[in-house]
Amino acid sequence: MKSHARVVVIGGGVVGVSTLYHLALKGWSDVVLLERSELTAGSTWHAAGLLPLFNMSYTVGQLHKYSVDLYKRLPAETGQDVSFHVTGNLRLATNRDRMDEYQKYCGTANTIGVPFQVIGPGQVRELWPLAEIGGGADTPAIIGALYHPDDGHIAPADLTMALRKGARSRGAEIHEQTEVTAVKRTPSGEWHLTTTKGDIVAEHVVCATGNYARQTGRLFGINVPSIPVEHQYIVYDESPELKAYRQQGGRELAVLRESDQSYYLREERMGWILGPYEAGAPARFADGVPDWFGKSLFEGDLERLLPHVEAAQRRVPSLANCGIKDIVNGPIAYTPDGSPLVGPAWGARNLWLNEGHSFGITAAGGSGWQLAEWIVEGEPGIDMMAVDPRRYGPYTSKRYVVQKNEETYRNVFVIHYPDEERADARPAKTSPIYDKLQRLGAVFGQRYGWERANWFAPPGVPAVDKWSFRRSNYFEHVGNEARHLRQHVGVIDLTPFTKHEVTGPGAEAWLDSLVANKVPSKIGRIALCHALTRRGGIRSEFTITKIADEHYYVVSAGAAERYDSDYLQQHLPSSGVSLRNITMSRGCFVVAGPRARDVLAKLTDLPLDNAAFPWLTGQVAEVGLAVDVYLLRVNFVGALGWELHFPIEYAHHLFDAIFEAGGEYGIAMAGMRAMESLRLEKSYRMWGTDLSPDYTPYEAGLDRFVRLNKGPFIGKEALERQLKNGVPHRFITFEVHGVTDADPLGNEPLFDTKGNLVGRATAGYYGATLGKSLGLGYVKPDFAAVGSELQIQILGETKRITVLVDSPYDPQNKDLRA
Numbered sequence: 001m002k003s004h005a006r007v008v009v010i011g012g013g014v015v016g017v018s019t020l021y022h023l024a025l026k027g028w029s030d031v032v033l034l035e036r037s038e039l040t041a042g043s044t045w046h047a048a049g050l051l052p053l054f055n056m057s058y059t060v061g062q063l064h065k066y067s068v069d070l071y072k073r074l075p076a077e078t079g080q081d082v083s084f085h086v087t088g089n090l091r092l093a094t095n096r097d098r099m100d101e102y103q104k105y106c107g108t109a110n111t112i113g114v115p116f117q118v119i120g121p122g123q124v125r126e127l128w129p130l131a132e133i134g135g136g137a138d139t140p141a142i143i144g145a146l147y148h149p150d151d152g153h154i155a156p157a158d159l160t161m162a163l164r165k166g167a168r169s170r171g172a173e174i175h176e177q178t179e180v181t182a183v184k185r186t187p188s189g190e191w192h193l194t195t196t197k198g199d200i201v202a203e204h205v206v207c208a209t210g211n212y213a214r215q216t217g218r219l220f221g222i223n224v225p226s227i228p229v230e231h232q233y234i235v236y237d238e239s240p241e242l243k244a245y246r247q248q249g250g251r252e253l254a255v256l257r258e259s260d261q262s263y264y265l266r267e268e269r270m271g272w273i274l275g276p277y278e279a280g281a282p283a284r285f286a287d288g289v290p291d292w293f294g295k296s297l298f299e300g301d302l303e304r305l306l307p308h309v310e311a312a313q314r315r316v317p318s319l320a321n322c323g324i325k326d327i328v329n330g331p332i333a334y335t336p337d338g339s340p341l342v343g344p345a346w347g348a349r350n351l352w353l354n355e356g357h358s359f360g361i362t363a364a365g366g367s368g369w370q371l372a373e374w375i376v377e378g379e380p381g382i383d384m385m386a387v388d389p390r391r392y393g394p395y396t397s398k399r400y401v402v403q404k405n406e407e408t409y410r411n412v413f414v415i416h417y418p419d420e421e422r423a424d425a426r427p428a429k430t431s432p433i434y435d436k437l438q439r440l441g442a443v444f445g446q447r448y449g450w451e452r453a454n455w456f457a458p459p460g461v462p463a464v465d466k467w468s469f470r471r472s473n474y475f476e477h478v479g480n481e482a483r484h485l486r487q488h489v490g491v492i493d494l495t496p497f498t499k500h501e502v503t504g505p506g507a508e509a510w511l512d513s514l515v516a517n518k519v520p521s522k523i524g525r526i527a528l529c530h531a532l533t534r535r536g537g538i539r540s541e542f543t544i545t546k547i548a549d550e551h552y553y554v555v556s557a558g559a560a561e562r563y564d565s566d567y568l569q570q571h572l573p574s575s576g577v578s579l580r581n582i583t584m585s586r587g588c589f590v591v592a593g594p595r596a597r598d599v600l601a602k603l604t605d606l607p608l609d610n611a612a613f614p615w616l617t618g619q620v621a622e623v624g625l626a627v628d629v630y631l632l633r634v635n636f637v638g639a640l641g642w643e644l645h646f647p648i649e650y651a652h653h654l655f656d657a658i659f660e661a662g663g664e665y666g667i668a669m670a671g672m673r674a675m676e677s678l679r680l681e682k683s684y685r686m687w688g689t690d691l692s693p694d695y696t697p698y699e700a701g702l703d704r705f706v707r708l709n710k711g712p713f714i715g716k717e718a719l720e721r722q723l724k725n726g727v728p729h730r731f732i733t734f735e736v737h738g739v740t741d742a743d744p745l746g747n748e749p750l751f752d753t754k755g756n757l758v759g760r761a762t763a764g765y766y767g768a769t770l771g772k773s774l775g776l777g778y779v780k781p782d783f784a785a786v787g788s789e790l791q792i793q794i795l796g797e798t799k800r801i802t803v804l805v806d807s808p809y810d811p812q813n814k815d816l817r818a
């Protein structure tokens, strides 16, 4: 083994080998993979080899698509067959919500170019003659299905070997029986790895260790939120009926997924493989994989699978005539949200994760492709936030991960409602006033571990969500919250905001080098600033306030705490600037609406009139009994209002004082869904959905927050190039006509009037105070003019849309300046 490599990949499963292959493909040949046992010895060898293109995530969908395309090319490139059976994939639906889910997915598939068909029961019968269409008491009728003609199943070990060949032919080295046992940093900042076969120093390390992710993480001092869960499939003997069908010339049947019964079924040597996702599957190896496990399996637990076996037999009666040959029960890596961890680790330079894969055979190609791009080019080619390891924070305790992973596993096949909020491991992280909000009828959701009130059930209304792809039980109440805030005054608890304090003589210059806008130089000024990628895409959004000389307060999205904190930390100069993450020590309430000034005037002696306290300024104030409150005249709902960022110990006092002062104006809480409705009416872009690395500030219509004439900042050259070459997309706000019960929600395709795809929606909701169904999105520039008529597809129905002015509510910002 050589003593130095540019990159060392730890782990020789399909994911590690794919990463190695893609690094070599990008021209980095000085790359080495270390495997403690033999290639595929982890979960890869026993995987069922299914390659489902279906995924509700825009990012993961693109990774899976890349994989499927790559796996078709690999045999010709490497000379190694991978047994890719392109059988197609049929997902059955037996109720309307399931069809809605498929239709919602089709929007995403359309925008990323994945071929699919939505078919009826008659076509299901043609494609799958051995299945019952149903309609009996215990076999629900199939009302439709989603069909992917392009995917199927593959031999995972052969795939790994093909990737291995492709990597080695480009100079990559692979060492088996070589376990990484210790890690340290060299004085020059490289990684020194101790292995069972000697030492090696590397510039970059990629961890792709599957079920070992947590113990590998510990070597590097990080807590990786991936813990495997038991997963089983049953291998059946030959089926006489299947054999007869095939002997009569029938083609290999598509992989069948009966989502409503939580199982898949595919052909295997004239018999079947049946894979349920059952309740009660336990998490394993939370404290690490024991030495005795090696290349082994757990004992099968048929009892747990029986309800799914029976359901499958009802759908495919001939299954009952087959004997069970084997039960494969292996560990399958999971994360709390079911998506993998692909990208940089936090707190350490040049440490990369490609861990937590539960569909790793399917995702290996795509994740290796983007991770190699990230390592070699410095950033990925597509928006990877949905799989970025830094989407999790320090809250992922062992018990949290165990509970969430078990929940995610048994919910693989549930209907993925857009407003779904799962119950396990909650409440964990709460704002101090959580109990008060609960007493006010809050219906909570969870984001980044935080409990957030989505809406408030009025007295007598059950405080529960009825999840749906359409307007649901909370529609009216969310609308009332939004209208109340616009007409009177409302409070929103935004305590989860990410908050940093940047101080020191170099603070202003440093922040200026990170963002496209000019950081305020006058005390009390507030600026909306975007950190860009080198390609000019939007990486982060910061609201920056100059609190005092050499003192900035930097606020960003609650879910971006580790993502932003790590970025700031990594760019911190060695002297002159000090950075503190103060997220947990400050709370935030928004007081907004025409009466906001009247409410706050009772609590502070500061004059709040426009001359003394104009829009987009902030002051440090005493409010009620609280000291050191940052009063910022900004908000995300487009109303007269202030954000109060206060020392956390004043949360209860301030909440009570605000409600007491606001009593005479009918002050009321508003939740996250009302905020969504209000911000859409103002065309306010949301980081993480409307703003992403896929689009520059020019595409996002944020030109006024870019100062090309200020000095260098990350992404500046890319913006200059884009201005010269033309801006490929434009941001639009649009109204959807003829909506009865399904508003856009994001990821719907946008078409011109002739049906050509011209863009995509990134968000949508009902604008309660305008009484319009609204959406935000990106289109080709020719279609962005106000008044343009376009079309959108929502849950399979085509609707007419009209492009509106940016900020259809109060375009002159009169409310904000009132």
Ligand SMILES: Cc1cc2nc3c(=O)[nH]c(=O)nc-3n(C[C@H](O)[C@H](O)[C@H](O)COP(=O)(O)OP(=O)(O)OC[C@H]3O[C@@H](n4cnc5c(N)ncnc54)[C@H](O)[C@@H]3O)c2cc1C
Binding pocket: 010, 011, 012, 013, 014, 015, 016, 034, 035, 036, 037, 038, 039, 040, 041, 042, 043, 044, 045, 046, 047, 048, 049, 050, 051, 178, 179, 180, 181, 208, 209, 210, 211, 212, 216, 231, 232, 233, 328, 329, 330, 331, 332, 333, 354, 355, 356, 357, 358, 359, 360, 361, 362, 363
């Ligand atoms: C029963 C079952 C069926 C499945 N079916 C499918 C399917 O149909 N489709 C699909 O997409 N996915 C499926 N999966 C999931 C799939 O198997 C995994 O997602 C995939 O194999 C993960 O690959 P990996 O490379 O990340 O991990 P692994 O294959 O587990 O590889 C990790 C490797 O790292 C090595 N390693 C760990 N620590 C060290 C160290 N310190 N030094 C050196 N080497 C180390 C291990 O020995 C191991 O070989 C299934 C899983 C199970 C359990």
